[in-house]
Amino acid sequence: GKVGFIFDLDGVIVDTAKYHYLAWRKLANELGFEFTKEQNELFKGVSRKRCLEILLEIGNVKATQKQFDTWMIEKNVDYLAYIEKMDASEILPDVPRVLNFLKERNIPIALGSASKNAQPILEKVGLLPYFDSIVDGNNVTKAKPDPEVFLIAADNLKVKPELCVVFEDAVAGIQAANAADMVSIGIGDPDILNEAQYNFKDFTEIDNQFLELLLNK
Numbered sequence: 001g002k003v004g005f006i007f008d009l010d011g012v013i014v015d016t017a018k019y020h021y022l023a024w025r026k027l028a029n030e031l032g033f034e035f036t037k038e039q040n041e042l043f044k045g046v047s048r049k050r051c052l053e054i055l056l057e058i059g060n061v062k063a064t065q066k067q068f069d070t071w072m073i074e075k076n077v078d079y080l081a082y083i084e085k086m087d088a089s090e091i092l093p094d095v096p097r098v099l100n101f102l103k104e105r106n107i108p109i110a111l112g113s114a115s116k117n118a119q120p121i122l123e124k125v126g127l128l129p130y131f132d133s134i135v136d137g138n139n140v141t142k143a144k145p146d147p148e149v150f151l152i153a154a155d156n157l158k159v160k161p162e163l164c165v166v167f168e169d170a171v172a173g174i175q176a177a178n179a180a181d182m183v184s185i186g187i188g189d190p191d192i193l194n195e196a197q198y199n200f201k202d203f204t205e206i207d208n209q210f211l212e213l214l215l216n217k
């Protein structure tokens, strides 16, 4: 059957986690507490709203609805200032090779991300033309580990879920791919992503032979 490929954004295509971290840390510091790199790990693949809820739990800060909304906006304004400066140099190693491999074979490609800023980021780094569909935080109602984001992507690509391959760096993302009955490929630490069907440190470890194997499933 016809296969489709779905990529997560942050941690798979680009490392925007470092910018999310700087923006959340600034807000935490303004509210009078520290926010560490280790704590930022909890934020990967998690929606902006849920991130702020966790941040406020960490700082033991109570917020009114109005404050909550203001801080959400403030964090995103700071984050967007970092995004503004992004270019192709921030694409993670060998991502273009894999995208080109798929494009040359007319394999449909989708983005499946929790971010509401996915489209501008892809534009900034010049990868937007590769994507036949972008499903992101603006299109989904249920966050990963719910499979919704990937099921919408499969539907848009007109590929059966069981013939979709998902690249993910977050545990919740791997769980979402598994729940969607897709092939889950962990990008990152195999001990953390141990629920993935396959694991790789990054795309440099994924050779064309392995990609061929996925095409012929």
Ligand code: B16
Pocket (backbone or CB within 6 Å): 008, 009, 010, 011, 017, 020, 043, 044, 045, 046, 047, 048, 051, 076, 112, 113, 114, 115, 116, 117, 118, 137, 170
């Ligand atoms: P935004 P992904 C996720 O991207 C990030 O990993 C997560 O840290 C972030 O909070 C979320 O997007 C929402 O991002 O604030 O831009 O809407 O890994 O799902 O591509």
Ligand code: MG
Pocket (backbone or CB within 6 Å): 008, 009, 010, 011, 012, 044, 045, 168, 169, 170, 173
């Ligand atoms: Mg991610």
